[in-house]
Amino acid sequence: MSKAQKTEKINIFWFRRDLRLDDNTALHESLQSEYPVLPVFIFDTEILDKLHNKEDKRVDYIHQAISKMHQELQKHKSGIRVFHGKPMEIFKNLVENYDIEAVFANKDYEPDAIARDKEIAAFLEKNEISFRTCKDQVIFEEHEVVKNDNTPYTVYTPYAKKWKEKLKDISVQSHKTDFKNFLPLKPENMISLETIGFKKTDLDLVEPKLEKEIISDYGKYRNFPGMDHTTHLGVALRFGTISVRKCVQYAVKNNETWLNELIWREFFMQILFHFPQVVKHCFKKKYENIEWRNNEKEFKAWCEGKTGYPIVDAGMKQLNETGFMHNRVRMITASFLTKHLLIDWRWGEAYFAEKLLDYELSSNNGNWQWVAGCGCDASPYFRVFNPEEQVKKFDKDHKYIREWIPEDYNEKPIVEHKEARERALKVYKKAVS
Numbered sequence: 001m002s003k004a005q006k007t008e009k010i011n012i013f014w015f016r017r018d019l020r021l022d023d024n025t026a027l028h029e030s031l032q033s034e035y036p037v038l039p040v041f042i043f044d045t046e047i048l049d050k051l052h053n054k055e056d057k058r059v060d061y062i063h064q065a066i067s068k069m070h071q072e073l074q075k076h077k078s079g080i081r082v083f084h085g086k087p088m089e090i091f092k093n094l095v096e097n098y099d100i101e102a103v104f105a106n107k108d109y110e111p112d113a114i115a116r117d118k119e120i121a122a123f124l125e126k127n128e129i130s131f132r133t134c135k136d137q138v139i140f141e142e143h144e145v146v147k148n149d150n151t152p153y154t155v156y157t158p159y160a161k162k163w164k165e166k167l168k169d170i171s172v173q174s175h176k177t178d179f180k181n182f183l184p185l186k187p188e189n190m191i192s193l194e195t196i197g198f199k200k201t202d203l204d205l206v207e208p209k210l211e212k213e214i215i216s217d218y219g220k221y222r223n224f225p226g227m228d229h230t231t232h233l234g235v236a237l238r239f240g241t242i243s244v245r246k247c248v249q250y251a252v253k254n255n256e257t258w259l260n261e262l263i264w265r266e267f268f269m270q271i272l273f274h275f276p277q278v279v280k281h282c283f284k285k286k287y288e289n290i291e292w293r294n295n296e297k298e299f300k301a302w303c304e305g306k307t308g309y310p311i312v313d314a315g316m317k318q319l320n321e322t323g324f325m326h327n328r329v330r331m332i333t334a335s336f337l338t339k340h341l342l343i344d345w346r347w348g349e350a351y352f353a354e355k356l357l358d359y360e361l362s363s364n365n366g367n368w369q370w371v372a373g374c375g376c377d378a379s380p381y382f383r384v385f386n387p388e389e390q391v392k393k394f395d396k397d398h399k400y401i402r403e404w405i406p407e408d409y410n411e412k413p414i415v416e417h418k419e420a421r422e423r424a425l426k427v428y429k430k431a432v433s
């Protein structure tokens with residue numbers, strides 16, 4: 001950055017978890033204004049420093065998504081200026097070097113992001129720069145779908161009902177990007193993964209697509225992991241490489257079951273917003289009394305896919321090898337950890353957070369608490385998945401199991417189902433009664 005840039009007034013658009021050029025609300029807003037727009041992205045050291053695995057596919061995903069947009073913008077004689085550091089330091093620098101009218105960004109609803117944005121907004125305000133945020137990541141924000149007395153819903157079904165009623169009152173519109181108002185920039189290479197302390201992985205970013213064959217029959221086949229009949233759009237929704245408005249428009253026309261899943265996503269987002277204590281604690285307080293066994297050897301066996309229960313082990317292998325696990329198997333593995341092994345759901349949640357490509361704090365936390373029985377609208381604690389019965393129902397030809405566990409697999413079960421189930425029921429009952 002050079003002082004010479006101060007001569008022209010500009011706007012800044014700050015990419016965060018909205019890594020796309022099309023149908024991007026705040027980007028669209030910024031481009032409507034009278035000043036040219038400088039797009040920026042910050043590899044935030046406060047987030048990256050916490051990642052121990054330096055071959056993290058998510059960092060690679062973000063890097064590839066930004067590179068693609070940077071190349072696209074270079075065709076329009078602009079680009080993205082990508083920084084590595086603490087957002088506050090980066091903004092101090094930007095303010096010193098540019099005459100900025102406003103900073104535009106899409107709203108982020110996670111507790112850490114809210115705190116970061118508050119700090120940045122205060123700093124910008126001091127410098128007479130406005131910080132304009134837009135709704136983009138969701139159809140309805142935390143205060144838009146609430147009970148008649150304005151309190152948040154904590155049960156999914158009435159929340160979803162109200163959500164769908166409200167949807168009828170609005171038109172979900174997509175925004176077209178006008179490439180004319182980007183700030184002209186000299187061609188510049190983007191910062192490399194190595195410079196920010198990470199390595200290239202085997203991940204190849206594929207353009208997220210709404211696939212008709214998958215979504216039309218979603219309700220019929222989504223529960224069978226061997227059929228792999230879900231969209232795999234979780235990561236695209238997480239990093240915003242697809243617009244949620246496009247997904248919802250498509251779901252409304254093509255499949256209500258799939259729409260319901262998108263509503264679960266917003267349900268858990270608003271739970272996290274209204275009850276941020278769930279990050280560390282059970283939504284239902286009584287469940288803090290559970291006397292977890294927390295056996296470290298058994299936890300390791302679970303993580304490595306060596307529990308002796310083929311469906312659990314197949315799921316953990318899929319997760320470890322690809323960063324994805326089918327939803328049905330996420331439920332089975334999570335139930336096995338919390339009920340059969342009586343290991344604190346927070347251990348499992350943290351392991352998934354490290355490995356899942358589509359890791360989303362609100363969904364991961366909400367679903368772990370759902371399985372463990374301690375969440376807002378949770379499965380009752382006495383519902384203990386029987387892994388063998390789950391195989392009979394959902395993978396009866398062992399297609400999924402065969403895909404993920406080796407032929408010479410002969411792990412001995414680390415616990416016996418009936419005994420483990422009874423032990424779990426006893427411990428849970430003691431805690432909650």
Ligand SMILES: Cc1cc2nc3c(=O)[nH]c(=O)nc-3n(C[C@H](O)[C@H](O)[C@H](O)COP(=O)(O)OP(=O)(O)OC[C@H]3O[C@@H](n4cnc5c(N)ncnc54)[C@H](O)[C@@H]3O)c2cc1C
Pocket residue numbers: 222230231232233234235237261262264265266268325326327328330331334352356358359360361363364365367368371
């Ligand atoms: C223990 C556990 C942990 C989970 N952790 C995460 C997580 O970190 N991030 C995450 O996005 N989902 C999580 N889920 C929910 C669900 O498993 C994934 O969203 C889904 O498997 C992703 O696959 P897909 O993209 O093919 O989804 P699809 O089945 O095609 O669904 C479309 C989208 O709807 C949303 N969605 C679907 N199911 C759920 C759900 N139960 N809760 C919230 N949103 C949902 C996701 O954004 C998903 O991409 C978790 C589920 C469990 C049981």
